[in-house]
Amino acid sequence: MTETTPGERSAVIIEDDPEIADLIAVVLTQAGFRTHIAADGVRGLELIQEWEPMLTTLDVNLPGIDGFEVVRRIRSFSATYVIMLSARRDEIDTLMGLNSGADDYLAKPFRPRELRARVEAMIRRRELEQLNAAGHPADSAEESDGNDWLHHNGLRLHPEMRLVELDGEPVELTRTEFDLLSAVMQRSRRVITKDELAAFARNDMHSYVVEADRRSIESHIANLRRKLSDSVTKPRFIETVRGVGYRLAKAQN
Known part of the structure; x- marks a missing residue:
């Protein structure tokens, strides 16, 4: 985790598997993010409130409250871009994630290049929105x-x-x-x-x-x-x- 302040290009990673969390952190760091990692949903929500991240990655199968409930709580106070990551590949799980408020859903095991591509596409969209607003x-x-x-x-x-x-x-x-x-x-x-x-x-x-x-x-x-x-x-x-x-x-x- 790298220290940052609210308003910078930051990301919160909510993932209870340390190896996967570290992999996501490497991908996001390469994309220009400073990362903050939480091993459960409660801590993840605290980090989102503290750092106001541009991006949040969220595992579905978390200890305590699951990812579906976490993203519903996120949407009560934050517009952070949420990518849900899950080993569940059934259509109903994808739909549940998106219906809960996630912006994107990526099945595990995922390819780091695919995650990087989706994150960079999100960044381009955000920059285009800011450019349009400024113009x-x-x-x-x-x-x-x-x-x-x-x-x-x-x-x-x-x-x-x-x-x-x-x-x-x-x-x-x-x-x-x-x-x-x-x-x-x-x-x-x-x-x-x-x-x-x-x-x-x-x-x-x-x-x-x-x-x-x-x-x-x-x-x-x-x-x-x-x-x-x-x-x-x-x-x-x-x-x-x-x-x-x-x-x-x-x-x-």
């Missing part, structure tokens, strides 16, 4: 209410300010949910595949997409629909194109 300063939505907003059936989204409103009320989305909704709205009635959405979410259109990534997209879209109260059978916003991907639902009069 479009505004104190409120009303100050930038021209063509910057995307509109559809009472839903509106501002890509640069990262704001979403439904029927005039703000909607709280995770980073990934926002990015996926933005991609679907920008594509309009043209179909966007799950592979394209997975690559878009990583901000890397040349990344290799596996089945777990597609299931992750399905879970994020399900969460989006829940937050937007959108029906699967009679969609107002996101329409499923079976076997392919998604597109914006038809405009309502």
